[in-house]
Amino acid sequence: MARIVFFTGAGVSAESGIPTFRGKGGLWEKFKVxxxxxxxxxxxxxxxxxxxxxxxxxxxxxxxxxxxxxLMARLEEECGDVWVITQNVDGLxxxxxxxxxxxxxxxxxxxxxxxxxxxxxxxxxxxxEYPPKCKECGGMLRPDVVWFGEPLPMDAxxxxxxxxxxxxxxxxxxxxxxxxxxxxLPYVAKENDAYVxxxxxxxxxxxxxxxxxLREKAxxxxxxxxxxxxxxxxx
Ligand code: OAD
Numbered sequence: 081m082a083r084i085v086f087f088t089g090a091g092v093s094a095e096s097g098i099p100t101f102r103g104k105g106g107l108w109e110k111f112k113v114x115x116x117x118x119x120x121x122x123x124x125x126x127x128x129x130x131x132x133x134x135x136x137x138x139x140x141x142x143x144x145x146x147x148x149x150x151l152m153a154r155l156e157e158e159c160g161d162v163w164v165i166t167q168n169v170d171g172l173x174x175x176x177x178x179x180x181x182x183x184x185x186x187x188x189x190x191x192x193x194x195x196x197x198x199x200x201x202x203x204x205x206x207x208x209e210y211p212p213k214c215k216e217c218g219g220m221l222r223p224d225v226v227w228f229g230e231p232l233p234m235d236a237x238x239x240x241x242x243x244x245x246x247x248x249x250x251x252x253x254x255x256x257x258x259x260x261x262x263x264x265l266p267y268v269a270k271e272n273d274a275y276v277x278x279x280x281x282x283x284x285x286x287x288x289x290x291x292x293x294l295r296e297k298a299x300x301x302x303x304x305x306x307x308x309x310x311x312x313x314x315x
Contacts, residue, residue: 081161082312085247086152087265088166088173091254091280092298096143098136098170102256103282117227126220130210133223137188137205145176148253148279148298151306153177159313163247165240167255167262169225182240184232184262186225195219232261240265249312250274251305254298257286266290277305 090100100106111132115121122129145153153176156162163180164173169188173181191202193214202212202221212221226232240262244250250269257263266286270276278290279301287293294301 081159082248083161083243083246084155084159084163084249084251084309084313085243085269085274086162086164086251086253087244087255087262087269088164088168088253089255089257090168092148092166093143093146093168093170093172094254095146095148095297095299096172098139098143098172100254102258113228118229119227120229122222122227126211126222130207130212130223133188133225134205134207134210140170140172140188141203141205143170143172145172146299148302149173149176149178151302155306155309155313156180158310162313163243165243165262165265167259182236182243184226184236184240186223186233188223188225190224191221192224193217193219193221199224237261241268244268244274245272247272247274249277249309251277251279251309252286252290253279253301255280255284255286256282257284279305 094100101108116129116132149172152164156178164178165182166173167185169186171187189201189203192199196217196219198214198216214221244265245268247269252266266276270289276290277292278286279294279298281295281297
């Protein structure tokens with residue numbers, strides 16, 4: 081039975097109405113990464129960072145998973161050994177029904193207390209105040225996501241590395257492949273003889289090592305490749 085691993089980025093949620101980071105209309109065109117997605121930016125102005133995250137939380141709350149998320153979840157249900165490694169923090173893979181999800185960059189619905197270290201899911205949006213306070217101790221909360229300059233959660237990274245090494249088919253969907261260490265994973269898969277597929281309307285650094293490239297949006301590419309993946313994982 082073939083192990084299928086999806087590696088996803090912001091592009092998989094684009095058709096759900098969630099903006100990507102880079103490219104035309106991307107978040108980093110309008111907003112400054114160093115102000116909003118670094119620890120230094122947060123400690124300089126936690127209110128501003130929280131306002132931005134809460135705006136994104138509201139957009140995610142209104143969004144629905146699309147067919148790309150759904151087909152990945154369906155494949156997992158049908159085949160079992162199917163995994164999603166995601167750089168996204170929106171939780172749309174889980175809402176589509178995927179259970180085997182590795183989140184490399186955290187989750188936008190999770191908060192972490194800077195005083196007592198409590199970590200919990202907080203789904204209220206808009207939040208009552210910026211920055212919000214810890215329900216346990218009243219301390220200042222931060223979003224439990226990975227910012228630039230911060231390490232990735234070790235357990236998630238190890239699991240992702242392992243899955244990439246052992247994948248038979250590695251499908252890269254909607255990532256620019258520019259942010260490391262996550263962007264290393266397709267290379268790890270390739271070096272270990274996985275069949276690497278890229279689904280992305282634009283060329284990326286990953287295109288050149290892919291065995292197959294679908295220059296399509298995520299939903300179109302996933303609809304196209306799903307029957308073949310279904311066949312392979314049933315072997
Ligand atoms: P990017 O915004 O860098 O890249 C999005 C990719 O999705 C681009 O290659 C687009 O061509 C592609 N794309 C756009 N629409 C698409 C669609 N409908 N279907 C398929 N692909 C589409 O997003 P990421 O690669 O996820 O990190 O960015 C990586 C990390 O950089 C993010 O996790 C975030 C960001 O800053 C942190 O915040 C730490």
